[in-house]
Amino acid sequence: MNYWLMKSEPGTFSIDHLAKAKSRTTGWDGVRNFQARNYLRSMQEGDLALFYHSSCEVPGVAGIVKVVREGYPDKTAFDPKDHHYDPASKADAPRWYAVDVKLERKFDRIVALDELRKYEKGKLKDMVVLRRGNRLSITPVTKSEFEFVRSLV
DNA sequence: GCCAACGTTGGC
DNA sequence: GCCAACGTTGGC
Secondary structure, three states, X not given: OOEEEEEEOOOOOOHHHHHHXXXXXXXXXXXXXXXXXXXXXXXXXXXXXXXXXXXXXXOEEEEEEEEEEEEEEOHHHHOOOOOOOOOOOXXXXXXXXEEEEEEEEEEEEEEEHHHHHOOOOOXXXXXXXXXXXXXXXXXXXXXXXXXXXXXXX
């Protein structure tokens, strides 16, 4: 059982979109970064992730999602009409992967990046998303980091 | 809109 | 294999 942080731009897909989705579940596709792809593929059913809103007015953690389907080829890479189309990804040798996640809990409030930074010298001192220059859309989170963030709500 | 911090691409 | 150019991310 591992823990993660997954970024999404709420203007494109927010936690409320997920709350309204069928079975409160969505395919997490469109990831086009190899390191993030590797993390996606290493996710296991039952893993939990912090759902993070990025590139928005109040960046921060909006809730918790659970991995309900492990890595499978990202079909958006095969579709020339899709924004995430990648001709280098072939059906018999897929380059990109997706997982399915289900909304586990929407926080009553956003745990803002500002708030997380209060602990960047303490409990969250190794949290990847707080590191300078971090841009990865999927990052690992330790159990204690995960539980600490959850305890803030 | 700015810009730092990357990751990727492609010429050599 | 190097590295400049380019594109993207994401906080501010």
